[in-house]
Amino acid sequence: MAKTIFITGASRGFGKIWAEAFLKRGDKVVATARNTDTLNDLVATYGDAILPLQLDVNNREQVFTAVNKANQHFGVIDVLINNAGYGLFGTIEETSEQEARDQIETNVFGLLWVTQAVLPIMREQGRGHIIQVSSVLGLVTLPILGLYNASKFAVEGLSETLASEVKGFGINVSLIEPNGFSTDWAGASAINSKPMEIYDPIRAAFQAGLTEDSFGVPEATSDAVLKLVDSENPPLRLFLGKVALPWVQQVYAGRLSEWAEWSDVATAAHGK
Structure with missing residues (x-):
């Protein structure tokens, strides 16, 4: 049965790839972007099945207007995919106040x-x-991406709480957690803080750790997202890519070991 999907950040990358995948199989798509001209090719191909809407997710009033317009237009919103967001590259010390606020404003608020x-x-x-597009960096962290990590950790907590609040209304919540993919997320879409020379070795180590095999093929994610949308009992979390799960397993094994090592201290702190 065809669904109506509302996707933010559909101008390029995952958002546009997934929007086209839904349209190809006969779903209806509300595709939002800051510049709807980026959606002209999809409109030309799929006509009335796609509703392009100009949207800046930072503008709360505009968000509510767009969502209500989409609902009035198609009569239903079966699936929301919150995909809008961007990466901020810079160490914690390098990040300016405005850069930090803008990152949290878009990715969280x-x-x-x-x-x-x-x-x-x-x-x-x-x-x-x-469906909230988080990241494996909402569960584990990398240097140079501190504010981005923080924004996705916030998305994780918000969404896990939301899932427990709305399940009784028949609403499912899922977090998509991709590892690195060959989109322009780290290129034209990214913001870079002004670098401090003292952190050059950290940046060099970060770059050295990236290999071609670290990054997945964006188009290969479509089948997974379609299966997630079609699932009668969707998972709360879905990794995308082969790097994410082994990485998280390794990091969490270390966390569990450290917590266990300090468990006597933690228990004594309870006081009774």
Whole structure:
């Protein structure tokens, strides 16, 4: 059965790839972007099946207007994919106040506004699926990406809480956690803080750790996302790529070991 999908950040990368995958199989898509001209090719190919909407997710009023317009246009929103966001490269010390605020504003608050806007619609429908595009960096971290890591850790906590709050309304919540993929996320879409020479060795080590095999093929993710959307019992978390799960398993094994090592101290702190 065809679904209606609302996707933010659909101008390029994952958002556009997934929008086209849905359209190809006969779904209807509300595709949002800051510049809807980037969606002209999809409109030319798929016509009325796609509704392009100009949207800056940082503008809460505009978000609610866009979501309500989409619902009025197609009569339903079955799935929300919160994909809008970007990467900020820079060490914690290098990051300016404005860069930090902008990163959290888009990656966390933008996602929150769209989620809040769609919830009343899905509650009234008695069904829906909210898919938050997080990252493996919402579970583990890399240097040079501190504020991005922080934004995705926030998305993880927000969304896991949301899942427990809305399950009774027939609404599912899933977090997509990709490892690195060969999109322009680290290129034209990224912001770079002004570098400090003292951190050059950290940057060099970061770059040295990246290999061609570290990055997946973006187009290969479509089948996984289609399966997630079609699942009657979707998971809370879905990794994309072959790097993410082994990495998280390794890091969490270390965390569990350290927590166990300090468990006597932790228990004594309870006081009774």
